[in-house]
Amino acid sequence: MSARRGFWRELPLYVMLAPAVVLVLVYAYGPMVGLVMAFQRVLPGKGIFGSPWVGGENFAFVLQMPTFLQVLRNTIFIAGLKAVAGVVVPVTVALMLNNVTGRLFKRTVQTIIYLPHFLSWIILAGIFVDILSPSDGVVNRMLGLAGIQPIFFLGNDKIFPWTMVATDVWKSFGFGTIVYLAALTDIDPTLYEAAVMDGATRWQQTWHITLPGISSTIIMLSTLSLGNILNAGFDQIFNLYSPLVYRTGDIIDTLVYRTGILHNQYGVATAVGLFKSVVSLLLIGIAYKLAAKWADYRIF
Amino acid sequence: MNEKIVKLPFVENLLNLAVLALLALLCAFPIVHTLALSFSSATAAGSGRVTIWPVEFTTQSYQFVLANPAFLRSFGVSLLRVLVGTPINMLMTILVAYPLSRSNSEFRARNFFAWFFLITVLFSGGLIPWYMVIRQTGLIDSFWALIIPGALPVLNVILLANSFRSIPKELEEAAAMDGAGHWTILFRVLLPLSLPILATLTLFVAVGHWNAWFDGLILMNSPDKYPLQSYLQTVVVNPDPRMITERDLALLQIISNRTTRAAQIFIAMIPILVIYPLLQRYFITGIKLGSVKG
Numbered sequence: 001m002s003a004r005r006g007f008w009r010e011l012p013l014y015v016m017l018a019p020a021v022v023l024v025l026v027y028a029y030g031p032m033v034g035l036v037m038a039f040q041r042v043l044p045g046k047g048i049f050g051s052p053w054v055g056g057e058n059f060a061f062v063l064q065m066p067t068f069l070q071v072l073r074n075t076i077f078i079a080g081l082k083a084v085a086g087v088v089v090p091v092t093v094a095l096m097l098n099n100v101t102g103r104l105f106k107r108t109v110q111t112i113i114y115l116p117h118f119l120s121w122i123i124l125a126g127i128f129v130d131i132l133s134p135s136d137g138v139v140n141r142m143l144g145l146a147g148i149q150p151i152f153f154l155g156n157d158k159i160f161p162w163t164m165v166a167t168d169v170w171k172s173f174g175f176g177t178i179v180y181l182a183a184l185t186d187i188d189p190t191l192y193e194a195a196v197m198d199g200a201t202r203w204q205q206t207w208h209i210t211l212p213g214i215s216s217t218i219i220m221l222s223t224l225s226l227g228n229i230l231n232a233g234f235d236q237i238f239n240l241y242s243p244l245v246y247r248t249g250d251i252i253d254t255l256v257y258r259t260g261i262l263h264n265q266y267g268v269a270t271a272v273g274l275f276k277s278v279v280s281l282l283l284i285g286i287a288y289k290l291a292a293k294w295a296d297y298r299i300f
Numbered sequence: 301m302n303e304k305i306v307k308l309p310f311v312e313n314l315l316n317l318a319v320l321a322l323l324a325l326l327c328a329f330p331i332v333h334t335l336a337l338s339f340s341s342a343t344a345a346g347s348g349r350v351t352i353w354p355v356e357f358t359t360q361s362y363q364f365v366l367a368n369p370a371f372l373r374s375f376g377v378s379l380l381r382v383l384v385g386t387p388i389n390m391l392m393t394i395l396v397a398y399p400l401s402r403s404n405s406e407f408r409a410r411n412f413f414a415w416f417f418l419i420t421v422l423f424s425g426g427l428i429p430w431y432m433v434i435r436q437t438g439l440i441d442s443f444w445a446l447i448i449p450g451a452l453p454v455l456n457v458i459l460l461a462n463s464f465r466s467i468p469k470e471l472e473e474a475a476a477m478d479g480a481g482h483w484t485i486l487f488r489v490l491l492p493l494s495l496p497i498l499a500t501l502t503l504f505v506a507v508g509h510w511n512a513w514f515d516g517l518i519l520m521n522s523p524d525k526y527p528l529q530s531y532l533q534t535v536v537v538n539p540d541p542r543m544i545t546e547r548d549l550a551l552l553q554i555i556s557n558r559t560t561r562a563a564q565i566f567i568a569m570i571p572i573l574v575i576y577p578l579l580q581r582y583f584i585t586g587i588k589l590g591s592v593k594g
Contacts, residue, residue: 012482013399020396027449030433031425112324120511122529126536126565127330202308239537260428273426
């Protein structure tokens with residue numbers, strides 16, 4: 001096939017791609033060019049072409065901010081706990097669901113636990129702020145019946161990170177089971193039959209067949225979650241935190257928001273954002289390499 | 301699967317069922333409690349007597365919320381956003397997924413474009429440069445700011461492209477023999493065979509548009525252009541004194557803030573609850589395509 005004919009045959013493909021290419025160039029690659037602001041003192045109205053270059057000044061400023069290392073620590077702490085809980089809880093629940101023989105019961109439980117995944121953190125924050133309130137929230141009312149003093153789930157900085165992990169698990173564990181339940185159906189049934197012949201109990205089946213059968217899925221998803229270690233959950237934390245809990249609850253994304261959008265320190269906020277993007281890219285790269293090696297994972 | 305031959309021992313089975321039932325109750329409780337609050341009287345809610353059933357049943361909160369023009373307007377913005385944004389997202393997804401699903405010999409630049417789009421998933425400019433670009437392109441305070449910058453969901457493109465590739469080549473080849481070009485193959489051969497995944501992606505995109513709040517919050521200057529979730533962010537989650545009108549102040553003395561908040565939250569949940577049965581039918585396919593197979 002001549003190059004000329006090849007081009008005409010491929011022309012419709014370029015036509016299909018054209019709008020998306022323009023869009024992505026402007027709204028995804030444009031902001032990447034805008035990252036140069038991390039090396040500028042951004043002046044209002046001057047944009048990235050008129051603002052003076054300041055080299056690493058913004059980064060130096062960020063590093064000497066007393067809160068930056070604390071914020072980085074908070075981010076990794078919250079994201080790390082969420083990643084661990086985000087594997088352990090769904091795997092456990094999937095195994096439990098797999099042991100249920102009544103179909104109606106199983107379906108009902110699934111229907112209820114999948115739902116929170118589809119509700120926004122705005123709606124859930126509205127709900128949690130109300131039910132977790134120390135003065136008149138229903139959770140503390142119930143704890144009160146059990147003789148427990150009111151707990152300030154969202155206002156006590158020692159408890160706040162754990163509240164974030166717990167509410168995140170609440171929202172996502174049900175939906176997280178789907179992947180594992182799907183992996184369970186791929187396990188070779190003859191393995192179970194052989195185990196039955198050998199007199200294995202249900203627990204032994206679960207432990208020696210089911211769990212190893214989904215282990216590659218578990219490894220793959222745990223590895224991929226490494227790329228998210230700087231994503232502690234902006235939507236959730238932004239809507240649930242307050243200055244009371246900045247010490248343990250402030251994360252990179254909320255810091256960028258406050259510095260950039262509220263205080264207009266564009267250069268500094270961009271520098272923090274650039275730091276996050278670069279570290280995340282490295283981690284994603286490592287995660288994909290490991291996932292490819294350990295679990296034979298490919299995106300395309 | 302034949303594994304059901306062995307059952308859990310009786311006690312373990314009961315325990316297993318009990319824990320699962322408890323988990324389901326834990327998931328349902330906050331939502332049911334909010335619904336109960338929204339139909340309770342202000343005094344009952346204020347004195348902490350509401351648990352899972354309305355106390356002193358009243359629809360006052362709903363009457364108040366539904367008579368609030370700001371709430372209704374933002375509900376309308378959200379609805380419009382779903383109705384306009386979803387078809388645009390889907391069209392863009394389809395138009396990009398097709399070329400990327402071709403083989404390298406059929407589309408020689410395929411790998412280049414695959415990476416061109418994939419890079420945007422792996423690396424981003426971050427919040428501030430993103431905001432600046434949207435401002436530079438004149439979208440601040442425009443409805444289109446909620447639609448255009450996010451019009452191409454790249455992860456959905458990957459899912460759909462993978463799904464196209466799993467369709468037997470013979471079907472396309474037969475169509476090509478009859479003189480079908482790329483457009484015909486895409487719209488007459490591939491799309492009719494991809495209805496389940498298209499339905500899945502459409503539902504997810506629609507839910508995404510309904511639930512989005514951050515772009516509305518920072519890209520709209522005037523609150524009357526806020527979509528519902530952004531409006532709720534400023535009224536329910538993080539009350540902004542500028543958003544409370546005199547009319548609200550007078551009425552709030554009668555109707556407790558708390559039951560009104562619950563009513564607003566519940567109304568915002570209704571569209572999700574309405575399409576949830578559909579979602580549930582499709583998302584299992586979606587998840588399988590997305591995470592396990594890859």
